[in-house]
Amino acid sequence: MLSCNDATRLLSESQEQRLSFRERMRLTAHLMMCSGCKNFGKHLHVVREAARAYAAGEDERADRELS
Amino acid sequence: MSNPEAEPAAASSSSAALQDGPFIEDLRRQMIKFATLQLGNPHWAEDAVQEALAGAYKNAGAFRGHAALKTWVFAILKNKIADVLRQRERTVEVSALLREDESADEIAALFDERGFWRAAERPVGWRDPEQAVHDRQFWRVFETCLEALPPQWARVFMMRELIELTADEICDALGITAGNLHVTLHRARLRLRRCLERNWFAEEGKRPC
Numbered sequence A: 001m002l003s004c005n006d007a008t009r010l011l012s013e014s015q016e017q018r019l020s021f022r023e024r025m026r027l028t029a030h031l032m033m034c035s036g037c038k039n040f041g042k043h044l045h046v047v048r049e050a051a052r053a054y055a056a057g058e059d060e061r062a063d064r065e066l067s
Numbered sequence B: 001m002s003n004p005e006a007e008p009a010a011a012s013s014s015s016a017a018l019q020d021g022p023f024i025e026d027l028r029r030q031m032i033k034f035a036t037l038q039l040g041n042p043h044w045a046e047d048a049v050q051e052a053l054a055g056a057y058k059n060a061g062a063f064r065g066h067a068a069l070k071t072w073v074f075a076i077l078k079n080k081i082a083d084v085l086r087q088r089e090r091t092v093e094v095s096a097l098l099r100e101d102e103s104a105d106e107i108a109a110l111f112d113e114r115g116f117w118r119a120a121e122r123p124v125g126w127r128d129p130e131q132a133v134h135d136r137q138f139w140r141v142f143e144t145c146l147e148a149l150p151p152q153w154a155r156v157f158m159m160r161e162l163i164e165l166t167a168d169e170i171c172d173a174l175g176i177t178a179g180n181l182h183v184t185l186h187r188a189r190l191r192l193r194r195c196l197e198r199n200w201f202a203e204e205g206k207r208p209c
């Protein structure tokens, strides 16, 4: 079985490039068994969305709404 | 690498990108964020961004279209930032490398000898992630976590996620290999994710996972 270190590495890489068929199979098998890595994968998307919102000035809008 | 669609109207499309007010405004905002986090000083950041944009206006023929302008401007900005950092004490550089070493050790400590999550480090479910963007406190945490990354990790992460450059563009701009890029992004994400979880998403009512 893939280690969590390798599984998170593949999850990270999948944000830059398409994984090979073999990598996808191994990752899917790992994620079925591992809640930690499954959460990690969800968190990567949240982090990406947050970074884009930040670049688009969402933090300044949040500031204005409250002040 | 060249973009065939943009080929015919080279001169007009480059000046069109520079005259697109909202686009330049967005670009400027992204650049200021990037530079401020890199330099830790808003005035230096402002200066570096000003110079990079001035360079773009001077060399309007060097790129075609919006995406190319963005890549081009960030490559210049990255050099300006490197110049400013180089002019500072050498101790800054030494401490940055030290930080990178320490941070790599911290990342290694997330996993046991077999490479599986240590129990205390296993990622948990996050509360209301879509609510966070509306909370100004969240953005303070987000900035603090970004600033806590070693400079090179932060640089690569921001070029990828804030500026949305492609992996190839980042490798070209920083002169690093694809392997290096993947390792750096993996570490930066592990660390940033952990910081956000500890300081925001799992703050109250930690759930057993």
Ligand SMILES: [Zn+2]
Binding pocket: A003, A004, A005, A007, A030, A034, A036, A037, A038, B117
């Ligand atoms: Zn795992």
